[in-house]
Amino acid sequence: xxxxxxxxxxxxxxxxxxxxxxxxxxxxxxxxxxxxxxxxxxxxxxxxxxxxxxxxxxxxxxxxxxxxxxxxxxxxxxxxxxxxxxxxxxxxxxxxxxxxxxxxxxxxxxxxxxxxxxxxxxxxxxxxxxxxxxxxxxxxxxxxxxxxxxxxxxxxxxxxxxxxxxxxxxxxxxxxxxxxxxxxxxxxxxxxxxxxxxxxxxxxxxxxxxxxxxxxxxxxxxxxxxxxxxxxxxxxxxxxxxxxxxxxxxxxxxxxxxxxxxxxxxxxxxxxxxxxxxxxxxxxxxxxxxxx
Amino acid sequence: xxxxxxxxxxxxxxxxxxxxxxxxxxxxxxxxxxxxxxxxxxxxxxxxxxxxxxxxxxxxxxxxxxxxxxxxxxxxxxxxxxxxxxxxxxxxxxxxxxxxxxxxxxxxxxxxxxxxxxxxxxxxxxxxxxxxxxxxxxxxxxxxxxxxxxxxxxxxxxxxxxxxxxxxxxxxxxxxxxxxxxxxxxxxxxxxxxxxxxxxxxxxxxxxxxxxxxxxxxxxxxxxxxxxxxxxxxxxxxxxxxxxxxxxxxxxxxxxxxxxxxxxxxxxxxxxxxxxxxxxxxxxxxxxxxxxxxxxxxxxxxxxxxxxxxxxxxxxxxxxxxxxxxxxxxxxxxx
Numbered sequence: 001x002x003x004x005x006x007x008x009x010x011x012x013x014x015x016x017x018x019x020x021x022x023x024x025x026x027x028x029x030x031x032x033x034x035x036x037x038x039x040x041x042x043x044x045x046x047x048x049x050x051x052x053x054x055x056x057x058x059x060x061x062x063x064x065x066x067x068x069x070x071x072x073x074x075x076x077x078x079x080x081x082x083x084x085x086x087x088x089x090x091x092x093x094x095x096x097x098x099x100x101x102x103x104x105x106x107x108x109x110x111x112x113x114x115x116x117x118x119x120x121x122x123x124x125x126x127x128x129x130x131x132x133x134x135x136x137x138x139x140x141x142x143x144x145x146x147x148x149x150x151x152x153x154x155x156x157x158x159x160x161x162x163x164x165x166x167x168x169x170x171x172x173x174x175x176x177x178x179x180x181x182x183x184x185x186x187x188x189x190x191x192x193x194x195x196x197x198x199x200x201x202x203x204x205x206x207x208x209x210x211x212x213x214x215x216x217x218x219x220x221x222x223x224x225x226x227x228x229x230x231x232x233x234x235x236x237x238x239x240x241x242x243x244x245x246x247x248x249x250x251x252x253x254x255x256x257x258x259x260x261x262x263x264x265x266x267x268x269x270x271x272x273x274x275x276x277x278x279x280x281x282x283x284x285x286x287x288x289x290x291x292x
Numbered sequence: 293x294x295x296x297x298x299x300x301x302x303x304x305x306x307x308x309x310x311x312x313x314x315x316x317x318x319x320x321x322x323x324x325x326x327x328x329x330x331x332x333x334x335x336x337x338x339x340x341x342x343x344x345x346x347x348x349x350x351x352x353x354x355x356x357x358x359x360x361x362x363x364x365x366x367x368x369x370x371x372x373x374x375x376x377x378x379x380x381x382x383x384x385x386x387x388x389x390x391x392x393x394x395x396x397x398x399x400x401x402x403x404x405x406x407x408x409x410x411x412x413x414x415x416x417x418x419x420x421x422x423x424x425x426x427x428x429x430x431x432x433x434x435x436x437x438x439x440x441x442x443x444x445x446x447x448x449x450x451x452x453x454x455x456x457x458x459x460x461x462x463x464x465x466x467x468x469x470x471x472x473x474x475x476x477x478x479x480x481x482x483x484x485x486x487x488x489x490x491x492x493x494x495x496x497x498x499x500x501x502x503x504x505x506x507x508x509x510x511x512x513x514x515x516x517x518x519x520x521x522x523x524x525x526x527x528x529x530x531x532x533x534x535x536x537x538x539x540x541x542x543x544x545x546x547x548x549x550x551x552x553x554x555x556x557x558x559x560x561x562x563x564x565x566x567x568x569x570x571x572x573x574x575x576x577x578x579x580x581x582x583x584x585x586x587x588x589x590x591x592x593x594x595x596x597x598x599x600x601x602x603x604x605x606x607x608x609x610x611x612x613x614x615x616x617x618x619x620x621x622x623x624x625x626x627x
Contacts, residue, residue: 017434127324130605131598132560134567135582139329139594142586143336219452223568226454227583242455250473254462261455268450 021277028273035267039086048075048083059253069255071241072248077256081263084238087231088264091148092218095155099217100210102156103163108202110164111171112194118168125161133158134223141229151230155217163209170202212275215268222264238264306625307614314610318603323378325602329595330374340366343390343589377595387592391585396596399581406476407570407577410493411562414500419555421501422508423548429509430516430547431539441509449506453565457499457572464495471495474574496573503565504558511551519547549619556612559605 054074062069068077110121128136137154144150174180174197183193218238224230225239233240238260245256341361345352352360361367365376377387386396429441448456465473472492477484519525520543528538563579570580578597585593617625 013434127321127328129560130321130609131325131602132563132567132605134564135598135601138567138582138586139598140332142589142594143333143338143591145337145589215450222452223454223564226452226568227571227586229583229586239452242452242458246458249458249462250466252462252466254459257455257458257462261451261459264452264455265447265450269446272446272450 024273025277028270028277031266032270032274035085035270036089038082039089042079042082043086046079048079059248059251059256061253062255068259069253071256072244077259080236080241081238081259084236084241084260085263085267087235087237088218088221088239089214089267091152091155091221091231091237092214095152095159095217095221096210096213098152098156099159099213100163100206103160103209104167104199104202104206106160107164107167108171108194108198111168111175112190112198114175121164121168125164128158128161134220137220137224138227138229141224146229146232148231148235151221151224154224155220158220159213159216163206163213166205166209167202170205171198174198174201208275208278211271211278215271218264219268302618303625307617310614310617310625311610314606314613318606321606322599322602326378326595326599327374329598330370330377333591333595334370338589338591340364340591343591381596381599386596389585389590389593391588391590391593392581396592399593400578400596400600403576403578403581406575407566407579410496410500410570410575410577411566413493413497414565415504415555415558415562417497417501418504418508419552422505423512423551425505426509426512426551427516427539427544427548429513430520430543433513433517433520438513442513445506445509448502449510451503452568453499453503454568454572456502457496457569460495460499461572474572476576496569496575499572500562500565500569503569504562507558507561508551511554512548515551516543516547519543522546553612553616553619556608556610556615559608563601563604 052075054070056074057070058072058074060066060070060074066076066078068081071077071080106121110118136158137151140154140157141150144153180193180197183197188196221230222237222239222242225237226243228243230239231237241260242257245260249257341357341364344360344364345357358367365373368376380387384397386400388394389396389399392399425441425445429438432438461473464471471494473495474492476492477488520539522543524546525538525542528542529535566577566579567582569575570577571583574580578600581593582597584590585597614625617623
């Protein structure tokens with residue numbers, strides 16, 4: 001009824017919103033695909049020699065030869081940004097996967113066991129969320145000295161909480177469903193119920209959490225690296241590039257600072273766009289939930 | 293008839309009881325966090341003796357190193373060291389910071405005020421600007437203004453605060469040349485005047501506020517827009533009330549309260565932002581000291597600051613719940 005009697009302007013507005021939605025989804029997918037392709041293919045085609053310096057061509061502003069300009073020792077910034085994103089993506093994906101697997105295991109365990117185990121796990125989650133994540137990350141990295149694994153560890157250790165919460169809530173709501181009663185009546189073991197019935201049901205939610213966590217993990221890694229506490233300097237991630245650009249920024253050269261930051265923002269927005277579409281497909285009514 | 297002061301009408305008794313209960317539950321949390329901090333340090337390759345001895349440790353004899361280890365108490369088990377630290381901390385002795393060459397309690401005392409000043413100003417600005425922009429965007433959801441505000445909020449949310457800080461330095465200090473790029477006072481100036489400090493505060497406050505802004509904008513927008521779809525608003529419109537009246541008296545009250553009660557839970561994000569912004573602007577606050585402490589593996593300072601940050605987060609949560617109970621009497625103060 002509403003569709004036939006709704007006033008024309010409103011229907012048009014809704015169509016326009018729908019078109020924008022589709023456009024945003026396609027643009028996000030295209031941007032993300034382009035970035036992933038670049039990160040995978042560019043190193044094969046254009047090897048980056050971190051040692052190769054060209055002091056005569058240092059700090060050139062963006063031009064046709066160097067679209068992003070050159071850095072303080074004359075290296076091409078576009079190429080360095082792609083390599084930096086490659087490092088950041090790698091660390092981000094590994095950290096996000098680790099955190100999601102840990103969070104899913106902990107959350108499913110808490111939800112499936114219930115009782116004292118559940119209370120203990122939730123206390124632990126509360127405990128971890130009462131320390132600011134970047135501070136905990138800084139502490140861990142400072143104690144274990146900079147390196148790839150301490151960074152991944154520190155990101156994973158601070159990011160499993162949200163997944164654990166989501167998965168636990170999902171498992172708790174699943175436990176009262178009739179098909180689980182049916183499985184129990186059929187004589188299925190606790191293990192079988194968890195693996196065959198509970199985990200597959202929470203996987204879409206956990207997958208969404210993992211995808212949304214990658215930008216978070218990258219953000220975290222870049223912040224640690226910017227502070228000089230993250231990856232070692234030869235793993236030139238985007239945060240390290242932004243840190244290295246500080247001296248040239250004070251001399252007025254903006255491009256070595258601007259472009260690494262843009263390379264962090266664009267994939268984050270693309271992932272958010274994709275995850276938003278996925279979320280609406282999973283459950284059109286619960287749009288505003290699951291903001292990490 | 294005498295009117296009671298509005299403050300006297302607040303349920304002070306239940307609120308005080310809730311605060312006391314929270315203070316009690318904060319004790320085990322702080323104990324667990326500090327113990328965790330000591331456990332991480334014990335599991336790491338970090339060696340307090342080498343940190344203490346510095347370069348002299350490279351040439352010192354094993355005997356001397358062992359003596360230092362004994363003097364520092366580093367040869368004792370984890371629980372013993374933690375307990376020593378805790379009992380000393382209760383008397384106000386948090387150990388000495390090697391990085392800043394001062395007692396930890398003195399470092400905190402000198403720097404905490406500057407951080408609180410920066411964070412309080414930035415937070416107030418973020419709440420005010422975020423509320424205004426969120427309400428403006430919610431008034432016509434899907435309109436041009438709404439889309440512009442929302443898109444900007446998403447971009448700012450994705451932008452790292454340190455990067456915003458660097459761009460602000462470039463724009464404010466280098467291009468426009470109106471604001472200093474960092475520090476607390478002008479170089480070469482021995483005294484700190486209020487005007488100088490205000491000029492040095494401007495950029496860090498703006499950047500920290502900008503980094504906190506998106507969350508407020510998006511939540512206020514969501515809350516007010518949802519409230520505008522509710523029955524009381526529809527009823528008010530049907531009675532022919534002006535849109536301004538509807539917005540101010542019906543939608544804002546319902547839509548803003550849940551958001552404003554959440555501001556206490558933003559303390560972790562505020563601390564995260566301060567860690568990055570203070571470092572970029574060389575602000576002499578506690579967050580910049582944390583980064584310095586981490587760079588030089590200054591364990592006593594890091595341990596104390598982690599405990600301090602945890603206490604701040606717990607206080608923020610308490611504030612959140614108190615405001616929530618005040619805003620919605622059905623919730624009460626039982627938590």
